Amino acid sequence: MEYRFSYLMDPSNYRTDGLCDGIAVRNHRNAAVGDLGIIRLHKEWGEYIGPPPTSASCGGLGPQYGFTSVALPECLPERLEIVSYAIEFAFIHDDMVDPPGETDAKSSSGGKLMQSRMVQQMMVMDPKTTTSLMRCWAKYLKYGGGNRQRTNFEDFEDYVEHRIMDCGSWFLTGLALFTMGLVVQEEEEEICHKLTRPVWGAASLTNDLQSWDKEYKIAQAHDNHELRNAIGWLIKQHSISTETAKQRCCQKIKAFVAEFVQTLEYNKVRQDISQPVRTFVEAVQYMLSGNLIWGWQCPRYNPDCEPNQLQLATMKALGYPFSSPPQLLHRLNDPCVVLRRDLPTLRKAFIDGPSHYIDSQSSKGIRGKTIDAISFWLQVPGQDLAVIKNICRLLHGASLMLDDIEDSSNLRRGQVSIHTVFGCAQTINSAGYRVNEALKEVSKLDSPECTRIFHEIIEEMENLYIGQSYDLFWTFSLTCPSMEEYMKMVDYKTAGLFRMVSRLMQAMSTSKTKPDLTNLMTLLGRYFQIRDDYLNITSIDYTQQKGFCEDLDEGKYSLMLIHTMQTQPEKNILLRNILAQRRKKGKVSDAHKRIVLEQLKQSGSMDFTLVALRKLQAEIGKEAKLVAQDRGIKSPLESLLGVLEV
The missing domain is CATH 1.10.600.10 (Farnesyl Diphosphate Synthase)
Structure with missing residues (x-):
């Protein structure tokens, strides 16, 4: 495929821990546009639903790499903001149903209104791929996506299969098709999802690995012993240490990555699938590597991380609707900033x-x-x-x-x-x-x-x-x-x-x-x-x-x-x-x-x-x-x- 909207990143500038060997990392040239979609979502969430959960303080933002810009680097520029908006909606929705709780009338009606407007905007852009996205969303719900009630699994493989469906793989399949305007037949959506199964397996376990420390602290604070996380499941099932559980999780991630690298090589020469499907398979590799490097530095999994100066300026200009860490609120209200000399370098994103x-x-x-x-x-x-x-x-x-x-x-x-x-x-x-x-x-x-x-x-x-x-x-x-x-x-x-x-x-x-x-x-x-x-x-x-x-x-x-x-x-x-x-x-x-x-x-x-x-x-x-x-x-x-x- 032709790469028109992204550039290859220097491997010395990001951390992988060997969890995406054989897969490069690309970043969208208009990453700041994606940040705008996230910020707009939070602003409208506050207006239509109410304050988002504290765990959703910065969602898909990252001080170095935003989720959409590295996971979907070939997103058409004019769709980048709405795609980031949709992913952020999914992130906050995920935080609100995990752990499950009651949903009031305002949340329900406000959420439906936001979803409706989002779909309408997408329909105007591309009715064909939006229809495909809606079908994929229906499959996500049909196959148990978002089911937080299940806690018992036969073995680790059973847990992994559950996570592949639960992590939003069908939703992300449809969204990836929309981002690039790839039109496929309904039966080809199944092929797209099946061929990229290793991506969803690696991505879901990567999320478990990177969110473990945060989730464990929250669970301890609420005396919750039923953590839905691969690390927690391995510790409980096999009576092993946290480090050993993380090592086993990493081994499984590496196996998924190796499997998909082989899929990519075969994808270059196979003629039994359509060109849009082949393009999709090639593009989704960055969902794997992008999700990984985003997770190491995002505030979603690392509460001590803060948005960068460009993101802070944008938030402030739009009313700053995010839930803010205490140290960040202190900085925003500290007049001594006018005396500081160790100010951060301004990034070149705007220019x-x-x-x-x-x-x-x-x-x-x-x-x-x-x-x-x-x-x-x-x-x-x-x-x-x-x-x-x-x-x-x-x-x-x-x-x-x-x-x-x-x-x-x-x-x-x-x-x-x-x-x-x-x-x-x-x-x-x-x-x-x-x-x-x-x-x-x-x-x-x-x-x-x-x-x-x-x-x-x-x-x-x-x-x-x-x-x-x-x-x-x-x-x-x-x-x-x-x-x-x-x-x-x-x-x-x-x-x-x-x-x-x-x-x-x-x-x-x-x-x-x-x-x-x-x-x-x-x-x-x-x-x-x-x-x-x-x-x-x-x-x-x-x-x-x-x-x-x-x-x-x-x-x-x-x-x-x-x-x-x-x-x-x-x-x-x-x-x-x-x-x-x-x-x-x-x-x-x-x-x-x-x-x-x-x-x-x-x-x-x-x-x-x-x-x-x-x-x-x-x-x-x-x-x-x-x-x-x-x-x-x-x-x-x-x-x-x-x-x-x-």
Whole structure:
């Protein structure tokens, strides 16, 4: 499966105790969004039901890793908050029925209302996978899930089988399908649950292991000798010490993990199950490893652990509905905090959130392929090439983040634009931070020419902003530029990044001869921009990803529009008035867009633009062949140009 929304974590940063050998740990790029779902759940629980039990002080939060972000790291970003909300609901519900007690009318009606609203929200997002989740929830209840009354078991295996059903495995099966939008047939839900049985066995015993100390203290305080926990059962059944019981529990966990590692290997090659089921099986491995590392540091099992500063700030901003440990309440009411110097470092979750979101969106990777092609000529070492690609990624992403705000674009690559999720201010701040990170990356390139290249990068970045300023001015003032002005704007705004990257690669090249690629990069920039504008108007794929003729909503002057307005002056009044209406209403109606399209066709501007693109492509190919001939190497851009051909 393709990992779009998460990153691999460094094993030196988390504890496993050998309980997930062979399974990596991933973390969601938008982990802070998951925390919001947990905090919102507690706030609404207090409003509709009442104070949650003390044991639910922080639920699925963790000062380092939240449960949802590491257990379901490939959750679709727009579903992360509601998924965390649902899991937190399950956590508190679990705490309220263990030990069992009476439920008052407010709790019952409030809980049903919250569940109903939660399901409705999920249905709006994805009715198919929500229906699947509801079926899985019904199976959880049918097979005895949540049954806290049973305390007698024939042996340890009988207890484990009970825990696999009792731990919410069916609910989590349905939820995992929902998180990734995986649509399976009803009979395939059984297959999903069966194939991942070792995950639920390991996870449930891991929970027993990590919660034992807390549960034992609570049981002692209430003189309760019927602990429903694997450690307690082993101690009582076999008259063994706590340490020995924990060791046996760990052995069983390791056996489950080893079994599932084999399942994962077979899953890579088997063809007798559908692709969604195979994707599910691969994804659920992180439920095993994520649950483990979350449990070692979560306040749910470790009462002395506290939420991190980011979580505390969010709680406070929303009214702080959590049950708080005494030491935490003391800190929140201590005015001496203004004198402290040993303050914790601020995490980068807020500033990285918009960046992670843009990086997680699918991309054809054309710029990366261009860099690979040029490297074929310049022979840039792999380590330096990776740094240059990262610089390109950071700057291009920052440009897109700002573009969408400046153009009032609500869609990017078929998903909602970043500023509609994080807000304009945070997105602008994050984009600026990306530029700073890109400049820091330059320092990793060890070359005597890099000081000069650094200044050239600054120059190209200046060009980018100047070019964008013209684009914005023309849009705001309804001023149609000349074709020459438009092309120069493209050279500044779009081609600058290509030239910047080629200069960095030349500086790091190990080749004896280094061709001048300035003209070639400028032509590529022109081709990319004009091609993008052309497809925005004519391509069905672009319509699905960004909306119907979105450039018209933004009020942009493309080569097609400029050609029509310059060669057919009589159409100026019609087109200018449509663009003027756009500025008043914020968009162009579909009916008006069809009028513009008809004018573009009648004036021959679409054909003109297509011919211009083919001329550009031919010139790029010619320029590339000249460079290739000088080096005696075939042009590496030929295949790339074939992919880009309109």
